């Protein structure tokens with residue numbers, strides 16, 4: 001991806017951002033609120049049209065059906081009707097794809113076995129989050145986008161989710177992870193892009209970014225102009 005630019009009503013919210021993500025990499029995107037992280041992901045998954053830039057995802061155009069069928073997406077504002085049962089959600093999402101993982105296995109893997117008949121509205125925050133990740137994986141995606149997956153989770157659920165993201169990486173999936181949690185990024189990501197006010201201000205391994213600073217957090221504050 002090179003030169004990604006997106007404007008909303010004349011305001012540039014993503015400004016010439018470019019990076020390459022390698023196969024099998026866990027790639028983090030961090031930055032303050034409003035930095036353009038979600039907009040960047042939305043352009044990469046074909047949900048929004050870029051105003052400028054060259055975007056290639058798995059060798060194709062982000063919005064093409066061939067690419068869409070090979071990616072998985074868990075978006076920040078994901079929601080399901082409160083009355084929908086877990087099994088119904090899995091069946092519905094599975095129906096949208098030709099290639100799909102047996103969804104009962106996915107529920108097992110994500111700690112939701114036995115919750116098939118539970119309604120979305122009755123699930124805890126952690127269970128909802130895991131359900132959204134399971135839904136994002138239903139088409140056995142080669143590339144998975146996860147946006148703030150541990151926000152609102154208690155420490156134990158957060159740790160568990162980290163383990164599951166690691167497992168995705170180990171299985172060979174490429175993961176793009178948007179996060180506000182620098183400890184999470186340091187623990188999970190091979191490389192990290194730092195966005196601030198729509199621009200890419202740094203790109204490297206967590207260790208590279210932290211080099212010359214007390215830690216990753218102080219590097220982040222300096223890079224994003226908050227230090």
Ligand SMILES: Nc1ncnc2c1ncn2[C@@H]1O[C@H](COP(=O)(O)OP(=O)(O)OP(=O)(O)O)[C@@H](O)[C@H]1O
Nearest residue numbers: 008009013031032033034035036037038039040076
């Ligand atoms: N549909 C939209 N219409 C107008 N402005 C938008 C729209 N979506 C996002 N924006 C604006 O674009 C900017 C970037 O938003 P974006 O959600 O990409 O940032 P972010 O880095 O993901 O922030 P956060 O950390 O708060 O999720 C913000 O100023 C936001 O208000």
